[in-house]
Amino acid sequence: MQGFGTDEIAALFARLADVFAAEKEALIALDGKVGDSDLGLTMAKGFGAAHDAVAAMETPTPEAQLKTAGAALARAAPSTMGTLMATGLLRGSAAVSGAERLETAEMAAFWSAFRDGVAHRGRAQVGDKTVLDVLHPIAETMQAQAREGASLDAALDRARVAAEQALEDTKDLVAQHGKAAAFQEKTRGIQDAGSTVAVILIRTMAECAAD
Amino acid sequence: MQGFGTDEIAALFARLADVFAAEKEALIALDGKVGDSDLGLTMAKGFGAAHDAVAAMETPTPEAQLKTAGAALARAAPSTMGTLMATGLLRGSAAVSGAERLETAEMAAFWSAFRDGVAHRGRAQVGDKTVLDVLHPIAETMQAQAREGASLDAALDRARVAAEQALEDTKDLVAQHGKAAAFQEKTRGIQDAGSTVAVILIRTMAECAAD
Amino acid sequence: MKKFVNDPENFVDEMLDGIYRAHPEVTHAGDDLRCFVRSKQVPGKVGLVTGGGSGHLPLFLGYVGENMLDGAGVGGVFQSPSSEQILEVTRHVDQGAGVLYLYGNYTGDLMNFDMAGELADLEGIKTATVVGRDDVASSVPGEEHKRRGVAGIFFLYKAAGAAAARMMPLEEVARIAEKASARTRTIGVALSPCIVPEVGKPGFEIGENEMEIGMGIHGEPGISRDALAPADEVVDRMIERILAEQDYTQDKEVAVLVNGLGATPLEELYILYRRTAQRLEAAGAQIRHTFIGEFATSMEMAGASISVLQLDSELEPLIAAGGDTPFFKKLAN
Amino acid sequence: MKKFVNDPENFVDEMLDGIYRAHPEVTHAGDDLRCFVRSKQVPGKVGLVTGGGSGHLPLFLGYVGENMLDGAGVGGVFQSPSSEQILEVTRHVDQGAGVLYLYGNYTGDLMNFDMAGELADLEGIKTATVVGRDDVASSVPGEEHKRRGVAGIFFLYKAAGAAAARMMPLEEVARIAEKASARTRTIGVALSPCIVPEVGKPGFEIGENEMEIGMGIHGEPGISRDALAPADEVVDRMIERILAEQDYTQDKEVAVLVNGLGATPLEELYILYRRTAQRLEAAGAQIRHTFIGEFATSMEMAGASISVLQLDSELEPLIAAGGDTPFFKKLAN
C-alpha cells in the first residue's frame, strides 16, 4: 500500500469503531478480572466517538485527523485507557505534522510519540504490566523497520507480531498501576487489559494496510 | 379442679410461656401471610415476660398476678396483639378483684372483661376478623356455663370448643383492621392470626384445668 | 441475613447507644434508652412527641430537635413503643403547655398512644393527637382515615414543629398538624424486601424483575405488582394517584419529598425527582420546597416514595423554616 | 438490574437534571451539565474543584456549596470527568486567587486533572493539587502515596473549604488540605456488590455469608474475605488497621466518619459507630466531631467505612466550621 493518507486513516477509525464495538463484552470481562469492568464500554464509546469526529471532518489532513480522534476520545472516554489512548493520538498527531501520507518512517515516528505520550501521562515504567508493555515493542519494532527501509505493511505486521508476543508476556508481570494494582500477585497469569487494547490497535492498523 | 388459685395461675403463665415459645415459628408464618410476621416474636417475648414477672411475685393474689402479667406484657410486647392481650389481662384482673380462687363465675367475669377491654382499646366490631371474633364466643360461652352452674373444667372446655369453631369461622371473614386490612379480599380463606392466639390462651387454660 | 448486628435482640438499644454517643443534643428520659428526648426542653412550648417502630431511620427519632419534635418513643423493629414509654417521654417534654402526639396511623401505635394519653390525662398533662395517614395506596378515597402513615409525616413534623417553636398553643399546633396531614399524599414503590433482624430473613419476596407500587413500609401489600418499568414510567404510574387527589387550580404551591426506602442510591432518587417535577409542573403545581434523600426507610428495602404537600399561606412559611436535629438540618429560607 | 433508570446512557445527565431542578444554588458552567459549579462564586476566594466518577453521591458534587467546594467535574459512573470538563469548571470558579484540585488518588482522575491543570496554566490560572489517599487497605505503610481516596476525602473538603472561606491564599489552603490528607485514615467493608447501570450486572460476587474488608468503592479487592462476623468484631478487625497508623499520645482529638456504602441501613451505621467510639476511646483518642451517614457511596453496595482524622489545633476549628451544600449541612460549633 501507499501508506496511510486521509482516506485510509478515515477507514482505519471506522474499522476501529467496529472492532471495539465487537470486542466490548470481551474487554469488559477481561477488565473485570482485576479491574472495574469498564474497559469495553470506554473503548467502544471512545473509538465510536473518534470515528464520528473523523468522519465529520471536511478538509482533513492526517495530522488533523489524529488530533481530532484524540480529542474526541478524551472527551468521550476519560478513563485511564481512554485518556492514555487520547494522549497517544495527540502526541502521535504532532509527530506527523505536515505529512500527507504516513509511510513506514512517519508511522514509526507516530508510534514512538504515542508511546512517549502514554509514558509521560501515566508515569508507568515498562514492566509495570500496563499498555506501555505493548506500546514499547510496537514503537521499537517500527523504528527498526523504518531503519531497515521495510514497507509499511511488512513493518506493521512485524509490529503486530511483536505486540502479540508482548501481550502474552504481560501474563508474567504483576500490576503496579490503576485498579489492577490492588490485586497484586493475583494479576500474575492474567493478560493485561490495556495491553490487549494496544494489540487491537496495531492489529487493526496492520489489517488496514494489508487490505 | 378447685378453680384457679395463685399456684394454678402461676402454672398457667409458665405453661403459656412454653406454649408461645413452641408456637413462635408457626405464628410468625401465620402473621406473615397477611401481616408483618411479628406475632410469633411478640407473643413469645410477651408471655415470656409475663411468666417471669408472675414467677417473681412474693405475695400474689389472682388479681395481682393477672395485673402483673398484663403490665409485663404491655411493656415487653407493645404490638397490636401484645397491647390487646395486656389490656385484656388488666381489665380481667380488675373484674376478679378480691377473689382468692377463680371458679366458673369469676372466670366468666374475667373473660367478659377481657373481651370488653380488647373491644374498647381496638375499636373493632365482632366480624371484623380480629381476635375479638374468638374472645366474644369465649366470653359468651363462659357466661352461659356460669349461669348453668357448670364446673370450671367443663366450662373452659366448652369455651375452647367454641373458640376453635370461631377461629375456623374467621377464615370466611375479610380483615378490616391492622396490617391485614391492606390485603382485603385476599384475607378470605386465611385464619386470623390474632384469633389463633386467643384459642391458644383458652386451650392452655382448659388444659391446666383438666390436669 | 447480611447485616451489621451483634445479638439481634440488642439491635435497637445498641443503635440508640450509638446515637447518644454521637449526638449530645439528644438523650433519654430516665433509664430507658427508648424514651428519646431533646437534652434541653424549651420552657412553655407545646411538646411534640412521636414514636413508632425502629427500622425507619431517620424516622422517627431523627426528627427530634430544634424547630421540630421534642421526644419520641422508640419501639422495637417495626413495633410500637409501649404506653409506659410514651408516657415517660410525655412527662419529660411537657412544659405546662400540653403535648401533641404525632405518629403514623397503625393499630399498635394508636392503642399505645391512646393509653399513654389517658394516663397522662390522669396526671394532669393535656394531650392532643394527630396521625399521619398519607399513603394513598392504603385505602380508597372516602376511607382516608384508614390510611397508613408513611414518609409524608415529615411534613407534619416540619409544620407542627415550626408552629410550636413559635409558641403557638396546643390547639393551634394540632390544627396546623391536622391541616398538613389532610393535605399530604404519598405513594411508594418497593423493589426488594427487608429483613427484621430478629426474624433474620425477608418477610416476603419480590421477583427479580418485579416492582410493587403502593407497598407499605413494613411490606404491607400494595396496589399492583408488575415488571419493573423505566424510571419515568414508574413515576408516571405513581404520581397519577396523587394528582387524582390534589387540585392545583387554587393552591398551586407544593412541597415535594422524594424518599429512599433504604438501598436505593441517591442518584436514582434524583432521576425520580426529575420526572416528578416535570409531571407536577405539567399539572399546574409550583414546587416551592424540595426534599430528596432518606427520610423514612424500611431497613435495606430498595424502593422509593413520593410525597406531595399542597401548601397554603399558613403552611408555606412553616415548611420554609429552619430545622436542626442530628439527622435533619435545614437552613431557614 | 433493579434500578430506577431510563436509558442507562442517560443515567448521569438525568440525575444532574434532577439535581439542578431541586437545588438552584448549584448550576453548570456553560452547556455541559457535567461542569458542576456553585451558582454564586465568592470574589477573591481560592476556588476548590473536585471531580470523579458518578455513582458515589453525595460524593463528589454534593460537597459543592458554602464553606466547602466551588465546582466539580462530573464523570460517568465510576469514570473520570474529562480534562476539558475540569478545565471548564476551573475557568468558571477561578476568582483570581487560583484553584485547588482536590480529588481521589485514581489513575484516570490524576491524568485528567493533570491535563486540565497544564491547560489552565497556559491560560494563566494557577492551580495546585492535593489528592485523597486515605484507604489504608489499598497499600502498605511506606507506600501511602499509592493509596486510593475514599470517604475520608470529606475531611479534606471540610478543612480546605473552611480555610478557603477564610480567604486564605492558595498555598495555605493546599497546605491545610495536604495536612488533612496525611492525617486521615479509612478502612471499608463490603457485603454486596453494586451495579454500573450501563453494565447491568454486578462486577463481582460476594458469597451470601461473606464480607470483604478493605474492598474499594469500585469493588477493588480488599485485604480479606471472611464469613460475616458480629458487628463489634467487624469493627474490631477494621479499626486495628487505623489504630496501627495513628498514635493518640500527643494529638488526642479526632473526627470520625462512619459512612454507609449505599444499601446499609443507618441503624447499622450507629451500631458500628458505637463500637468504633468504644475502641477509639480505649486507644486514648477523644472524639471531637462525629459524622454518620452516607457520605461516599458505591451505588447500592451494602457495607460501610470508618474514617478517622487526627486533629490538631489548626484543623479542629476548620472541621467545626459550618457548611451548607444541597447534600451536606452542618451548623458551626
Ligand SMILES: Nc1ncnc2c1ncn2[C@@H]1O[C@H](COP(=O)(O)OP(=O)(O)O)[C@@H](O)[C@H]1O
Ligand atoms: N499509570 C498507567 N500508565 C499506563 N497504563 C496504565 C496505567 N494505569 C493503568 N494502565 C492501563 O490501563 C488499563 C486499565 O484501563 P481502564 O480500565 O481504563 O482503567 P480504569 O478503569 O482503572 O480507569 C490497565 O490494564 C493498564 O494497561
Ligand SMILES: Nc1ncnc2c1ncn2[C@@H]1O[C@H](COP(=O)(O)OP(=O)(O)O)[C@@H](O)[C@H]1O
Ligand atoms: N383493631 C383491632 N382490634 C382487635 N384486634 C385487632 C385489631 N387490629 C388487629 N387485630 C388483631 O391483631 C392481629 C395481628 O396482631 P399483630 O401481629 O400484633 O399486629 P401488628 O403486627 O399489625 O401490630 C390480627 O390478626 C387481629 O386478630
Ligand SMILES: [Mg+2]
Ligand atoms: Mg477499568
Ligand SMILES: [Mg+2]
Ligand atoms: Mg403482626
Ligand SMILES: [Mg+2]
Ligand atoms: Mg440506606
Ligand SMILES: [Mg+2]
Ligand atoms: Mg442508600
